[in-house]
Amino acid sequence: xxxxxxxxxxxxxxxxxxxxxxxxxxxxxxxxxxxxxxxxxxxxxxxxxxxxxxxxxxxxxxxxxxxxxxxxxxxxxxxxxxxxxxxxxxxxxxxxxxxxxxxxxxxxxxxxxxxxxxxxxxxxxxxxxxxxxxxxxxxxxxxxxxxxxxxxxxxxxxxxxxxxxxxxxxxxxxxxxxxxxxxxxxxxxxxxxxxxxxxxxxxxxxxxxxxxxxxxxxxxxxxxxxxxxxxxxxxxxxxxxxxxxxxxxxxxxxxxxxxxxxxxxxxxxxxxxxxxxxxxxxxxxxxxxxxxxxxxxxxxxxxxxxxxxxxxxxxxxxxxxxxxxxxxxxxxxxxxxxx
Amino acid sequence: xxxxxxxxxxxxxxxxxxxxxxxxxxxxxxxxxxxxxxxxxxxxxxxxxxxxxxxxxxxxxxxxxxxxxxxxxxxxxxxxxxxxxxxxxxxxxxxxxxxxxxxxxxxxxxxxxxxxxxxxxxxxxxxxxxxxxxxxxxxxxxxxxxxxxxxxxxxxxxxxxxxxxxxxxxxxxxxxxxxxxxxxxxxxxxxxxxxxxxxxxxxxxxxxxxxxxxxxxxxxxxxxxxxxxxxxxxxxxxxxxxxxxxxxxxxxxxxxxxxxxxxxxxxxxxxxxxxxxxxxxxxxxxxxxxxxxxxxxxxxxxxxxxxxxxxxxxxxxxxxxxxxxxxxxx
Numbered sequence: 001x002x003x004x005x006x007x008x009x010x011x012x013x014x015x016x017x018x019x020x021x022x023x024x025x026x027x028x029x030x031x032x033x034x035x036x037x038x039x040x041x042x043x044x045x046x047x048x049x050x051x052x053x054x055x056x057x058x059x060x061x062x063x064x065x066x067x068x069x070x071x072x073x074x075x076x077x078x079x080x081x082x083x084x085x086x087x088x089x090x091x092x093x094x095x096x097x098x099x100x101x102x103x104x105x106x107x108x109x110x111x112x113x114x115x116x117x118x119x120x121x122x123x124x125x126x127x128x129x130x131x132x133x134x135x136x137x138x139x140x141x142x143x144x145x146x147x148x149x150x151x152x153x154x155x156x157x158x159x160x161x162x163x164x165x166x167x168x169x170x171x172x173x174x175x176x177x178x179x180x181x182x183x184x185x186x187x188x189x190x191x192x193x194x195x196x197x198x199x200x201x202x203x204x205x206x207x208x209x210x211x212x213x214x215x216x217x218x219x220x221x222x223x224x225x226x227x228x229x230x231x232x233x234x235x236x237x238x239x240x241x242x243x244x245x246x247x248x249x250x251x252x253x254x255x256x257x258x259x260x261x262x263x264x265x266x267x268x269x270x271x272x273x274x275x276x277x278x279x280x281x282x283x284x285x286x287x288x289x290x291x292x293x294x295x296x297x298x299x300x301x302x303x304x305x306x307x308x309x310x311x312x313x314x315x316x317x318x319x320x321x322x323x324x325x326x327x328x329x330x331x332x333x334x335x336x337x338x339x
Numbered sequence: 340x341x342x343x344x345x346x347x348x349x350x351x352x353x354x355x356x357x358x359x360x361x362x363x364x365x366x367x368x369x370x371x372x373x374x375x376x377x378x379x380x381x382x383x384x385x386x387x388x389x390x391x392x393x394x395x396x397x398x399x400x401x402x403x404x405x406x407x408x409x410x411x412x413x414x415x416x417x418x419x420x421x422x423x424x425x426x427x428x429x430x431x432x433x434x435x436x437x438x439x440x441x442x443x444x445x446x447x448x449x450x451x452x453x454x455x456x457x458x459x460x461x462x463x464x465x466x467x468x469x470x471x472x473x474x475x476x477x478x479x480x481x482x483x484x485x486x487x488x489x490x491x492x493x494x495x496x497x498x499x500x501x502x503x504x505x506x507x508x509x510x511x512x513x514x515x516x517x518x519x520x521x522x523x524x525x526x527x528x529x530x531x532x533x534x535x536x537x538x539x540x541x542x543x544x545x546x547x548x549x550x551x552x553x554x555x556x557x558x559x560x561x562x563x564x565x566x567x568x569x570x571x572x573x574x575x576x577x578x579x580x581x582x583x584x585x586x587x588x589x590x591x592x593x594x595x596x597x598x599x600x601x602x603x604x605x606x607x608x609x610x611x612x613x614x615x616x617x618x619x620x621x622x623x624x625x626x627x628x629x630x631x632x633x634x635x636x637x638x639x640x641x642x643x644x645x646x647x648x649x650x651x652x653x654x655x656x657x658x659x660x661x662x663x664x665x666x667x668x669x
Binding site: 147149150152154156199201203204205207208216217218219221223227229231233235237238239242251253254255256257258329330331 | 475476477478480482484523525527528529530532533534536537538539540542544547548549550551552554556558559560562565569571572573575576652653654656
């Protein structure tokens with residue numbers, strides 16, 4: 001199978017490239033033309049491809065002319081739409097880095113473009129593939145969790161430092177609220193079976209990084225149509241010197257009890273003399289690998305992948321409403337989505 | 340010798356009376372029910388009536404249900420007694436302001452028993468905030484989970500104010516202590532459920548810009564009490580989870596019959612004893628305690644705003660908090 005990687009802008013591209021490069025039966029080709037526009041010192045382009053051992057072409061036209069079966073889009077958030085549309089037009093199945101888009105209009109257009117082209121669209125939400133979450137969903141569906149009363153999630157991390165665009169509103173669409181609301185919104189979407197969000201409240205600040213042009217901390221409260229509330233701490237509140245990038249947790253209050261999952265908890269911890277910092281040896285499956293395998297399996301078999309573009313639209317709608325709420329200082333209704 | 344008069348003999352009275360007695364004061368208790376049992380277990384004497392209690396004590400400690408606080412504070416103030424009042428002060432700002440005005444007019448002291456400020460794992464965090472170890476505080480997260488209260492009045496919203504006013508006010512007060520005055524409040528609560536389990540979330544936006552997320556659960560299923568928090572600032576981040584840092588962990592030794600190894604639940608001095616000592620010291624002319632009547636009023640104001648947010652389904656903006664007047668010498 002021919003897989004094309006569009007852009008190394010999102011640092012997750014590096015992990016995807018390594019994983020795809022090691023998979024049997026996958027031909028991988030990458031292009032990263034926008035690397036020329038990135039600040040000096042940021043990796044990218046042919047040099048990074050060589051470092052990763054990935055074949056490289058200079059333009060997206062060449063990349064898509066190669067006739068890939070599947071395209072993985074890892075560009076800056078606001079460029080996702082153009083790249084997904086181009087990949088769909090080339091007849092390739094699409095896996096798009098999260099968030100799918102920075103506006104509902106863009107997200108809906110991307111879903112429509114893929115539907116018109118008859119290609120599947122999947123959004124890269126790896127956490128739903130974690131064994132801890134998959135188990136929660138399975139037991140919930142089996143009735144072991146009972147009625148869910150409330151969900152509380154944390155997705156904290158360091159301010160992304162390897163790429164400046166994460167804090168550039170024109171390229172990222174926003175800061176921590178854009179970057180870290182959607183993982184938990186995806187988990188809630190998966191757990192609650194796609195029930196739409198109806199109301200959102202958000203509050204945010206940039207106290208941790210006063211020079212940032214975007215918010216770096218925030219709390220988002222989502223109310224779903226079935227009455228469930230989800231509160232998300234989406235802050236980039238992990239100090240830059242911390243040995244671990246961050247993490248994600250989800251707490252469930254139900255009438256059968258209290259369940260907390262921490263998909264990144266499987267780790268042996270200690271101290272590194274070399275780095276004078278905590279040492280954490282994570283173990284368990286690589287969630288990006290599970291995500292990629294699920295996408296490639298869907299492409300091979302022609303089954304619709306999950307999470308699909310509709311999940312991407314619903315999670316984008318929550319983030320769009322969160323910004324409106326924060327700006328206006330009030331609770332807002334989530335706009336109805338057309339897909 | 341100081342005598343403390345405890346009114347009420349419910350759940351909180353046991354830890355209060357134990358704290359007072361360890362400070363070496365005399366204690367009398369008056370309650371509609373349970374006073375003889377309380378003094379039989381801990382010590383002290385029973386006062387047959389409220390009047391007798393007020394006549395015999397120097398300090399009144401009000402440990403009754405919230406809806407009775409105002410009238411008991413007014414009675415104690417009329418008798419000229421200094422007052423410790425269990426949190427929350429009252430269900431409304433109006434009642435709380437009246438209580439404070441009454442005590443000021445009577446020249447008696449009044450402190451709210453927001454004991455979380457005295458819990459050692461919370462106190463070290465506030466110290467770190469005060470010292471600047473955490474820099475500018477940007478995000479706070481608090482979570483408090485436990486079983487549903489046993490006494491039925493807690494579950495009557497009209498009498499207790501519900502989970503936000505009764506339980507989550509602990510963390511609301513602590514969040515405000517660390518990050519300062521609050522500009523706006525948003526609250527959500529789970530829909531009423533036949534099991535009785537209730538979960539709520541309160542989000543505070545402080546005047547400093549700091550955001551605080553506070554969760555509370557009263558579970559119908561028996562669950563272990565658990566508190567956890569994370570406070571992040573420009574200087575670093577601290578976190579705590581009562582479920583994962585016991586200083587003693589026991590497995591497989593039964594202490595139910597009294598002959599097994601049973602570690603004491605608290606580390607060091609009871610936070611209630613620390614709290615009562617600070618209040619008593621202040622009544623006796625010492626420095627003001629770490630929580631004042633003004634703090635108790637602001638906690639009620641925030642809880643009231645959170646309940647209004649629930650009712651309206653909207654964020655509620657608060658008036659700018661006025662700086663507290665300096666404690667007058669008493």
